[in-house]
Amino acid sequence: MRASHTGQGDRFGSSVSLNSDATVLAIVSSGEKSGAKGINGDQSNDSLNKPGAVYLF
Numbered sequence: 857m858r859a860s861h862t863g864q865g866d867r868f869g870s871s872v873s874l875n876s877d878a879t880v881l882a883i884v885s886s887g888e889k890s891g892a893k894g895i896n897g898d899q900s901n902d903s904l905n906k907p908g909a910v911y912l913f
Contacts (some may be wrong), residue, residue: 863889863902868911881913 871884891903 866909883911883913885909885911 865887866885866889867887868885869883870886873882874880875882886908887906888909889902889904889906890897890899890909891901891907892898
């Protein structure tokens with residue numbers, strides 16, 4: 857798996873978690889600098905300084 861908008865230094869996979877019935881996987885990208893808001897936000901918005909992101913699969 858990979859993030860939909862990856863970049864160097866995003867640290868995708870710096871932390872992972874699976875829910876108790878193994879139906880949802882959460883992957884942290886602690887260095888992600890996207891300023892996107894909400895679900896399906898503007899992924900090209902790299903205006904913030906590494907606020908991080910969580911991807912749900």
